[in-house]
Amino acid sequence: MNAPLLSITNVSKKFGAVVALEDVSLHVGAGEFFALLGPSGCGKTTLMRCIAGFESPDSGTIALNGLDLSGVPPYRRPVNMMFQSYALFPHLNVFENIAFGLRRKGETRDAIEARVSELLAMTQLSNFGHRRIDELSGGQKQRVALARALAPRPKMLLLDEPLGALDRKLREETQFQLKEIQRLMQTSFVIVTHDQDEALALADRIAVMRAGRVEQVAGPMEIYDKPATRFVAGFVGETNFIEGRLERNGGAAALVAEFGRIPCEPCDLPDGARATLSVRPERIGVAREGEGIAGLVENFVFRGETTLLRVRVAENVVLRAAAGYGERHAIGDPVRLSFPPDAGALLAEEPGDEGRNERAAQ
Amino acid sequence: MSARRRLSLGERLVIAAPYLWIGAFFLAPMLLVAKISVSQSALARPPYRPIFEFSDSLADIWSKAQNFTLDSYRALISDTLYVESYLSSLTIAAVSTLITLIVAYPFALAMARAPERMRPILIGLAAAPFWTSFLIRVYAWIALLKDEGLINNALIALGVISAPLQMFATPGAVVVGIVYSYLPFMLLPLYAALERQDPSLREAAADLGASPAQVFLRVTLPLSREGVIAGALLVFIPAVGEFVIPDLLGGSETLMIGRTLWNDFFSNHDWPAASAAAIALVALLMIPLLLWERARLREGERAQ
Numbered sequence: 001m002n003a004p005l006l007s008i009t010n011v012s013k014k015f016g017a018v019v020a021l022e023d024v025s026l027h028v029g030a031g032e033f034f035a036l037l038g039p040s041g042c043g044k045t046t047l048m049r050c051i052a053g054f055e056s057p058d059s060g061t062i063a064l065n066g067l068d069l070s071g072v073p074p075y076r077r078p079v080n081m082m083f084q085s086y087a088l089f090p091h092l093n094v095f096e097n098i099a100f101g102l103r104r105k106g107e108t109r110d111a112i113e114a115r116v117s118e119l120l121a122m123t124q125l126s127n128f129g130h131r132r133i134d135e136l137s138g139g140q141k142q143r144v145a146l147a148r149a150l151a152p153r154p155k156m157l158l159l160d161e162p163l164g165a166l167d168r169k170l171r172e173e174t175q176f177q178l179k180e181i182q183r184l185m186q187t188s189f190v191i192v193t194h195d196q197d198e199a200l201a202l203a204d205r206i207a208v209m210r211a212g213r214v215e216q217v218a219g220p221m222e223i224y225d226k227p228a229t230r231f232v233a234g235f236v237g238e239t240n241f242i243e244g245r246l247e248r249n250g251g252a253a254a255l256v257a258e259f260g261r262i263p264c265e266p267c268d269l270p271d272g273a274r275a276t277l278s279v280r281p282e283r284i285g286v287a288r289e290g291e292g293i294a295g296l297v298e299n300f301v302f303r304g305e306t307t308l309l310r311v312r313v314a315e316n317v318v319l320r321a322a323a324g325y326g327e328r329h330a331i332g333d334p335v336r337l338s339f340p341p342d343a344g345a346l347l348a349e350e351p352g353d354e355g356r357n358e359r360a361a362q
Numbered sequence: 363m364s365a366r367r368r369l370s371l372g373e374r375l376v377i378a379a380p381y382l383w384i385g386a387f388f389l390a391p392m393l394l395v396a397k398i399s400v401s402q403s404a405l406a407r408p409p410y411r412p413i414f415e416f417s418d419s420l421a422d423i424w425s426k427a428q429n430f431t432l433d434s435y436r437a438l439i440s441d442t443l444y445v446e447s448y449l450s451s452l453t454i455a456a457v458s459t460l461i462t463l464i465v466a467y468p469f470a471l472a473m474a475r476a477p478e479r480m481r482p483i484l485i486g487l488a489a490a491p492f493w494t495s496f497l498i499r500v501y502a503w504i505a506l507l508k509d510e511g512l513i514n515n516a517l518i519a520l521g522v523i524s525a526p527l528q529m530f531a532t533p534g535a536v537v538v539g540i541v542y543s544y545l546p547f548m549l550l551p552l553y554a555a556l557e558r559q560d561p562s563l564r565e566a567a568a569d570l571g572a573s574p575a576q577v578f579l580r581v582t583l584p585l586s587r588e589g590v591i592a593g594a595l596l597v598f599i600p601a602v603g604e605f606v607i608p609d610l611l612g613g614s615e616t617l618m619i620g621r622t623l624w625n626d627f628f629s630n631h632d633w634p635a636a637s638a639a640a641i642a643l644v645a646l647l648m649i650p651l652l653l654w655e656r657a658r659l660r661e662g663e664r665a666q
Contacts, residue, residue: 054565074568075576087566091584100580101570152571 005030005188006051006156011060013046013212020046021057022212028156033182033189035203037196039235043212044192048158051190052081064155075104080154084161086145088133094120094144095129101152119147122181139170146181156188163198175201196236200224208232224280226345233278233345240284240319242277242344246270255346259314260293263341269348276347281308283343284321286329292336295319297329311335392644399637400430409631434638444639447622448646454533454608454618455601458540462548462597463590465541470552470589471582474559481557488549500539500610507535507611531613539607544600548593555589556582591654599647619643 004027013021021043028034036044049055051062053074062069069077080101088097098119102112120126123143128136136144142162149157162178163171179202182189193199199206200220207217208231216228227233230241244257248271255262255277262277269275285292286309295311298318306322309329313319321337323329369377401410412426438444473484491499506512507530514526529535559582567577605620612618619639626636 052565052569054568074565075571075573077569079569081566081569083562083566085560085562087560087562089563089566089581089585091587100567100572104571104576148566148570 004028005032005065006190007061007063007066008047008051009061009063011047011050011057011062013043013050013055013057019212021050024060024209024212024214026207026214026217028188028190030188031186033179033202033204034191035199035206036190036192036209037199037206037236038194038209040194041211042209044194044209045160047209048081048160048190048192051156052079052158053077078155079158080149080152080156081158082145082149082160082162084164086141086165088141088144088148090133092133093129094125094131094133094136097133097144098148098151100148105152115151116147119151122184123147138165138167139174142166142174146178150181150185150187154187156190157185159189159191161193162191163195164193171198178202200236208235210235227278227347230276230278230347233347237280238320239278239280242279242317242319244275244277246273246275246346253346255344257317259295259317262293262339262344264339264344264346265341267346269346273348277344278347279319279339279344281320282306282322283340284319285338285340286311286321286323286327287336287338288333290336290338292338295335295337297331297333297335299331300329309335311337313337395637396641398633399434399641400432401634402429402431402433403632403634408633410633434634435642437635438638438642443617443622444619447617447619448643450533450617451602451604451619452646454536454540454616455598455604458537458544458601459548459594459598461537462541462544463552463594466545466548466552466593470549470556473549473553474556485550485553488546488553491546496543497606500543500607503535503539503542503611504530507538530611531615533612533616535611535613536604536608536616536618539611540597540601540604543607544597547596551592551596552586552589555586555592559585595651595654598650602647603643 006026006028008024008026011021011024012019024043024047036047038044046055050057051069053069053072056070064078089100092100095116098116099112102115107115116129117126120129123146125140125143125147128140128144133141133144142165146159146162149159159178163174166174175198178189189202191199191202200223203220205217205219206223208215208223210231216223216232218226218228223232223236227236227239233239233241242255242257242262244255244262246267246269247254247256247261251266253264253266255264255275257277262279264277293313295313297309298312299310300323301308303322305325307327307329309321309323311319311321319337321335329335398410401412403409404411412429414423414426418426469488473481473488476484504511508514509526509528509530511530513529514523517523518526563581563585564577567581568574572580603620604618605624608616608618608621609624612621623636623639623643626632626639
């Protein structure tokens with residue numbers, strides 16, 4: 001990571017009795033694509049509004065390039081925001097919307113003309129300069145909003161659910177465009193999203209938030225493969241939570257669950273500690289016979305590249321495992337499940353975590 | 363467009379009802395006034411000729427119509443009293459409208475930005491003056507403005523002035539009366555326009571570097587244009603023809619067309635002149651309305 005452009009240090013914010021942010025600390029590097037990911041109400045939007053200057057933290061500091069932003073009004077911050085609703089000015093045409101920030105900076109007529117044309121071209125809107133906002137489609141509005149926010153060359157662009165209002169197909173296309181534009185602009189992008197796929201697809205690093213706190217900050221692969229908490233594992237992607245007791249034997253470690261022994265990577269937890277192993281369905285090997293934990297196929301869902309199986313391995317434990325393309329299993333088939341040592345992420349037992357993870361397997 | 367469908371009798375009646383209403387209670391009296399305006403003044407009862415009778419044949423009506431004259435309209439232009447009355451009415455109405463707008467805008471803004479549960483109460487308060495008689499409220503201003511009125515007495519007691527200011531019976535008093543009386547008509551359309559505005563537009567403008575003053579001038583104000591125009595028309599049009607306020611507060615010095623018209627009608631018994639003045643006033647007031655309509659239509663076409 002480059003020297004931090006944005007430093008958020010111990011920021012807390014309450015709305016009445018509701019805690020929106022609790023002791024949040026984050027750093028975003030120059031040119032980085034950063035995602036704030038979490039369910040609605042986790043504080044990600046509040047944090048973004050604090051960076052833009054629409055809310056002020058109760059405590060803690062937000063600094064840009066080492067300069068404390070507290071008390072700096074939104075219109076003096078070198079940070080621009082793309083609003084979830086786009087918030088395009090209905091009384092101005094596309095050109096004037098994009099030029100709005102440049103005019104406020106007092107740039108010359110020629111400079112404004114050149115910059116707006118450049119952005120119109122970049123967002124494939126070259127022929128739309130004179131269109132009124134209500135003449136645009138959803139995707140076009142989204143691009144105007146992006147161009148308008150980028151026009152004044154902000155040090156950092158904040159994007160509030162930028163793809164939320166687009167349909168599925170357009171969303172994927174726009175993800176690529178957004179990544180490309182970010183690469184070309186070399187500007188830091190901070191995106192707020194509740195969509196894990198969006199965060200994984202776009203961001204260099206992701207902060208997963210829950211209830212006003214940051215649960216984990218890491219790259220997409222690490223978030224996916226090595227979630228730090230049970231919440232992160234359950235929120236990002238599908239997973240199995242396997243509870244058991246840790247057994248350490250020299251360098252090797254294993255989790256002893258009621259239905260068998262699952263090898264796992266060395267860790268800091270003491271021998272005999274209660275722990276949870278999060279294993280992604282596609283990391284579990286499925287075979288008809290041989291080594292591994294025995295189970296019966298209870299149900300399956302064909303998903304194209306994989307087939308998701310629900311395999312009962314104990315009276316009250318069902319695991320989800322993804323069988324590769326071409327492997328066919330029928331309901332009631334006996335299977336063997338194998339776990340490579342690096343398949344799972346070992347999570348220390350957290351008090352009060354049970355039942356919180358709706359998306360996770362039981 | 364969907365295919366045209368034949369309307370049932372009931373549907374036609376429903377659509378026709380407002381037109382019938384306007385025809386019977388607006389258009390017909392208007393035509394009557396127009397007819398009187400081209401008649402000749404006479405010492406008679408009613409004081410104009412020709413008079414159509416129900417027994418007139420079409421030929422009678424035609425021959426009587428030969429006597430129609432534009433004398434009353436010519437008088438409107440040649441008689442300086444009328445010209446001055448019109449100009450003074452337009453000036454007083456325009457100044458009043460502008461002041462009403464300036465006074466109402468901050469109120470409307472405060473109402474639109476108030477917490478949501480407060481807004482119905484504030485709207486109720488804005489409409490509260492309607493609960494008492496308009497006439498009584500205008501009379502109350504006499505007590506405030508006259509030489510030994512509340513304002514002068516207070517200022518003298520405070521030592522700000524030694525002799526009472528002449529406020530009552532001036533054009534200024536008429537402006538004050540109009541601004542006070544018509545404030546709700548400006549306030550409500552402004553409030554409606556401001557309340558509709560998406561707050562994120564102001565945030566977006568601030569985010570793009572607009573100071574609070576620029577946010578107001580570049581976003582809030584232009585987006586409230588419809589409300590400003592609607593409010594201005596609702597104040598300006600009745601203010602031009604206002605009779606009660608200049609009669610009560612304006613004194614004999616303040617010329618306004620409503621009073622001139624009233625004098626012609628009731629004191630001079632010159633019905634054709636008064637009718638011509640009324641028709642000319644309607645024509646005069648149609649101009650801004652038509653211009654506004656045209657601008658709206660053009661905008662609508664551009665939006666297509």
